[in-house]
Amino acid sequence: MFYNFSAMTELTYIDLSMNTIGGSIPADLGQCKNLRFLNLSHNIIDGELNLTGLNNLQVLDLTMNRIHGEISLTFPGICDSLVVANISNNNFTGEIGSTFDQCSNLRYLDLSYNNLTGGLSLGFDKLKEFSVSKNKCNGSLPSSFFNPNCTLQVLDLSENGFVGGVPKEISNCKNLEDLNLSGNNFSGPIPEEIGSVMSLQALYLGSNNFSRDIPESLLSLSNLVFLDLSRNNFRGEIQEIFRQFTQVKFLLLHGNSYTGGIVTSGIPNLVNLSRL
The missing domain is CATH 3.80.10.10 (Ribonuclease Inhibitor)
Structure with missing residues (x-):
C-alpha cells in the first residue's frame, strides 16, 4: 500500500475498495486527522490494524482482507465518532469483551468471519x-x-x-x-x-x-x-x-x-x- 499520507492532512474520504492492495496499513494514515470515511474492503491487506489518530472516523470498512491481531487492542482509541464498523472476513482474534463499550455512536457492527472467541x-x-x-x-x-x-x-x-x-x-x-x-x-x-x-x-x-x-x-x-x-x-x-x-x-x-x-x-x- 502506498505511503506519504502525512502530506494529505485535509483528507476526509478514502475509498480504495475492490483492488489488489497488499501490505499493511501505513502508520502515517493516522495523520489524516479529518478522515471520516475509510473503505479498504476487498483487498489483500495484512498485518495488524493501527488506526491511532483517526478520532473523527465515522465509517470504517475493512471487510475481505487478511488483517489480524487482537480486536481489543484496535478500537477503543478510534471509536469516539464511529457509526459504522465492518471488519468481517479477516483474521482478528481474541475476546470482544468491552472493546466497543466506549463507542457511544456505533450503530452498525459486523465482526463476522473472523476468529473471535469467548x-x-x-x-x-x-x-x-x-x-x-x-x-x-x-x-x-x-x-x-x-x-x-x-x-x-x-x-x-x-x-x-x-x-x-x-x-x-x-x-x-x-x-x-x-x-x-x-x-x-x-x-x-x-x-x-x-x-x-x-x-x-x-x-x-x-x-x-x-x-x-x-x-x-x-x-x-x-x-x-x-x-x-x-x-x-x-x-x-x-x-x-x-x-x-x-x-x-x-x-x-x-x-x-x-x-x-x-x-x-x-x-x-x-x-x-x-x-x-
Whole structure:
C-alpha cells in the first residue's frame, strides 16, 4: 500500500475498495486527522490494524482482507465518532469483551468471519445491526444482553458455540426484523416472548437443540416471511401448528428426523409457501 499520507492532512474520504492492495496499513494514515470515511474492503491487506489518530472516523470498512491481531487492542482509541464498523472476513482474534463499550455512536457492527472467541457482554441500547457470525464465540446469553432500551433491527449470532436457552428478554428488541441464531448449541424451549416482536420478518433457529414445541405466539408475527427450524432433531410427526403459518413463504424443516405428518400438518395448504 502506498505511503506519504502525512502530506494529505485535509483528507476526509478514502475509498480504495475492490483492488489488489497488499501490505499493511501505513502508520502515517493516522495523520489524516479529518478522515471520516475509510473503505479498504476487498483487498489483500495484512498485518495488524493501527488506526491511532483517526478520532473523527465515522465509517470504517475493512471487510475481505487478511488483517489480524487482537480486536481489543484496535478500537477503543478510534471509536469516539464511529457509526459504522465492518471488519468481517479477516483474521482478528481474541475476546470482544468491552472493546466497543466506549463507542457511544456505533450503530452498525459486523465482526463476522473472523476468529473471535469467548462470550458476549455488550448491550444493544444503541446498535441497530450486529453480526458475529462464523466465529468461535461461546457461552450463554445473559438476560442483560437484551436491555429494555434495545434498538436492534438485525442480530446475527449464527455459526458459533453459544449454549443454553435464549433469554425471554429478547422481546425487548421491539424493532428486530432479522434474528439469526442458527448453527449453535442453543437448547430448551423457543421463547414464546419472540411472538411479541411484531417487526420480525426472518427467524433462523436451525441447527440447534430446541425442544419441538413451537410457541403459538409465533403465529402473531404477521410480517414473518422466513422461518428456519431445520436440524433441531424434533423427531416424530411434523407439528400440526405449521398449518397456521399462512404468512410464511420460506419454511425450512429439513434434518429433523421426522417420521411423517406432511399431510396431517396441513403444510400442503400453505398457498404462500415458495420453499419447503
